[in-house]
Amino acid sequence: MSLRPKRIDFDATAGAFLKLVEQLYAESSRALSETEPETTSQTQPKTQTHIQIQTLPTTSAFMDPFQQVYDLCTAYPRPFDARLFDAVAAFLVATAVRAKKRILSQNDIVPTYSREWAAFRTASTYLDIICEYLNKITAKQRPPAHSTPTSSVSTSIGAARRFGAVSKSANSLSTPGTRVFERQKIASLAFLIWKECVLVSIKTNSGNKLMNQIFDYVAQDRNGTPAVESSVVVNAVESFAHTFLLFAVEVNEFAPQQLQYYIQEFEISYLENAKLVYLLMSRIPNGIFPLLETIQSHIISLGKGVVNRLRPGAQKDPREFIQAIIDLHFKYNEICIKYFSNDAAFNASLDKAFRSIVNESYESAAQNFPELLSRFCDGMLKKSTKSISTDAELEEKINRVIILFNYLNEKDVFQKFYSRMLAKRLIYGLSASDDLEMNLIAGLKRVCGFEYTQKLQRMFTDITLSEEYNRLFHASIQRNNVNLGVDFSIFVLTAGSWPLTGSGLEFHLPDELEKSVSKYTEFYMGKHSGRKLSWMYHLSKADVRLTYLDKKYELNMSLHQLGILLLFNKAEKLSVNYIATQVKVSTDDVKRVLKGLLDMEILLVGTGAALVGSSEILLNFKFSNSKRTKLKVNAVAQSESATQESESARTAVDEDRKLFLQATIVRILKSRRTIGHNQLVQEVIDQAKARFLPSVPVIKKGIEQLIEKGYMERSKERKDQYVYVA
Structure with missing residues (x-):
């Protein structure tokens, strides 16, 4: 075999090569027609038809087609690899068209189709081996994987050239009536031509007669009266699976720059007949495994796309991000039910895909899925004037949240953040519905067991008991004719069940509240001896009415702010140092507590812009708010940022x-x-x-x-x- 490039007469050399190829296809068809049907097992049907070529060529004749392909691809001064590819494509089209005519000429087309497919597949496999050098050149001439289309027009033209005819207006290299094929491996080209010239054409011209007969055979086989060898049906089904998988290989291997286009087209066109494809491929041993891997990879790709697109803004507001993941899961869960008969294998692939999505680690811990999911639940269960969801819609959303929660590896991280947010909702009365809260906790319990939700359920128990204690306490006060001077209610919370810690800010309780606290302590200890109450003033809130102004205002503020404001019942002007002495808080802490009152101009700084220990604080008798009479004073500024928290x-x-x-x-x-x-x-x-x-x-x-x-x-x-x- 000579490897030196030389001048070649294309017509003569290509003609001789195609004659040998034609003999190969003819011998393949003849050998198959002379082969007796093999006995097949009922449990394991044959999926391969063995063809024995009786006339073996000499060594020289055997090497001729390899030499001819090499000579044409390395011809001097100009190689003929492109013309050779076009000539092979034209030959394969003609061969496939002749096979289609022979198939359609029969009334019972399944056996004929099976035989023609087996012959075409075997011969095309040999042809691919012969054209190995042409395949190598084709692979080198492919555009690099990282190249991207210059415009949407070029993308659509590339797709059309690969899988359909391109009109002259779209591509000047094509001519009217000419089928243009993208350069690819000969095996891929052969099976693509079979798909378009035989499968698609038969479906169009015969009213899908082939598919109908195959389903008839499958039904008869299930009834125990097969009308044809099982290997014939399996062989026909295999051709569908082969061409289907070939499409996926072509997309993944040769068109990365157009992958998104193919994915969209795949979903739109494939799902219409996905159930039929699934039923056919499930007849082949391990036939659905490639489809499972494709779907799993596809879902992971879509999920990571959602993550990359919405994750940057999720730390501030996770609603859109989590809802997008929920919608993605719902979509593909419905696809598994509708198109794949709720097959356990497809559900397992769906689960694997979403475990990969929700357990991906990110640079910022605050962007990890467990924390974002807990914050999504907090927004969903919190009272809001903007919420228009009904209880039924929220219950459905809770069920979908539990599904995502089940995929989490770090369920304890979710529990930590969720318990903190639940504590705030319960203490400040922000929950939209106790029933919805308990539904979510019940879902967590189903997944992780009683121990996981024990503290969460104890928190609700404490709130219920506290309401009962408040009722009994006020009844006791009325019985004993005790005047507390304030309307007073208490939450008694179990220390080990609530994720609460002290603020580290010491505080002297105002005289106006001292009586209420001491009376409640006496009442509680009378019912529970041996217990200790630790008062958490930094979590307490107070509603205060201002009666010294022309208009009456009602303010909601922290207990520390109330302690400072009550000092102004005795004086209109106080220094920062004096306030610190009275409430037994450091000067720096007093400045932080005063900030909310100063910002709302309820109090004013007497002299100087800077707030120092000697600064005088004045009560503002000209305070007014034209919009509202109920106002909330900002609490003490948090020392920790969201990231630090x-x-x-x-x-x-x-x-x-x-x-x-x-x-x-x-x-x-x-x-x-x-x-x-x-x-x-x-x-x-x-x-x-x-x-x-x-x-x-x-x-x-x-x-x-x-x-x-x-x-x-x-x-x-x-x-x-x-x-x-x-």
Whole structure:
């Protein structure tokens, strides 16, 4: 075989090559027609037809077509690879058209179709091997994967040239009536031509006669009276699957710059007949596996597109981002039900795809899915004047949130943020509906069990008990004719169940409130001896009426602000240092508390722009608000930003995980007494995965800490075993 480029007469060389190819296809068809049908198993039908070529060529004749392809592709001075590709395409079109005519000439077209397809497939496989050098040149001439179309027009033209004829107005290289094929591997070209010249043409010209007969055969086979060999039906179905999968391969391998276009076209056109394709491919052993992988990758791609598009703004408002993920899941869940008979394999692929989407890590912890999902729930369950959703719509949304929650690996992170937001809703009366709150908690309980929601349910119990205590307390006050001077209500919250911490801001209770607090403490201790009440003044709110102005105003403010404002009942002007002394708060803290009152101009700074210890604070007798009479005074400025608050919550989660793992290890050892290292690690992972997925190094660190504390020790006989220490 000569590898030196030389001058070539294209017509003569290509003509000789195509004659050999024609003999190959003719011999393939003849050998198949002479082959006796093989006996097939009822449980495992044959999907391949074996063709034996009886006339074997000599070594020289065998090498001729390979040499001819090489000579044409390396011809001097100009290679003929493009003309050779066009000539092969024209030959394949003619061959496929002749096969179609032979198929349509029969009344019972399924056996004929199966035989023609087997012959065409086998011969085309050999032709692809012969044209290997042409395929290599074609691959090199492909545009690079990172290249992008210059305009939407070029994208549509590229798609049309690959999968349909291009008119002269769209591409000057084509002529009227000429079918243009994009350069590709010969095997891909052959199966594409079969699809368009045979499959599509038969469907158009015969009223889908082929598909109808195949379904008739499938029905007869299920009834136990097959009218044709099972291998014939499977062979025909395989041709559909082959051409379908070929389309996916072409898109993924050769057209990355047009991938979005193909995805859209795939969804629009494919879903119309997806159920038929699924039923056909499910007849082939492992036939739906490629389809499962394609759908899973497609969903992940769409989900990451949503993440990249909406994640930057999700930290401020996660509603649009989470709703987009919910809608995406709902869409493909409906597709699985409607088009794929709710097949468990498709549902599993859907679950894998969404686990990948919701558990992706981001640079900012505040952008991770568990926190965003908890904030979405907070906005959904909080009172809002803008909300127009009905209870039924909110219940449906809660059900979809639980589905996404089930995919989370870090369920404990969600719990930490959700419990903090729930606490604020309950304390400040911001919940839209207690029933909706309990529905969400019930959904969390179904997924993670009673222990996960125990504290959340205890929070609701505390609110209910507090309302009962307030009723009994006021009844007791009235019975004893005690005048508190204020309308007073208390929430008594269980310390271990609420995610609340002290503010670190000391505070002297105003005289006006001292009597109420002492009376309630006396009442509560009379019912529960041995308990201790720790007052959390930084979470308290007060409603105050201003009676010194022409118009009566009602202000909502923090208890610290109330303590300062009540001092002005005795004086119209006070210094910052005096206020700090009276409320027993540092000067810097007084400045922070005063800021909300000064911003609303309820109080005024007497002299100087800067607020210092010697500054005098005046009561503003000219205060007015023309719009409202009920006003809310901004609370003390938060020392932590949203990012710092998120990081502090993450730190708390890490500490909780350490304690949880240590408790789990001790519980396992206590029941086993002796256990191997690998078995212990695996059991810890199994018990913790309902809340989070612990890493092996973290588990090992927990084991070492428990050994140091004396809860367990290494076995003296085997170092990889642990013994529980009672």
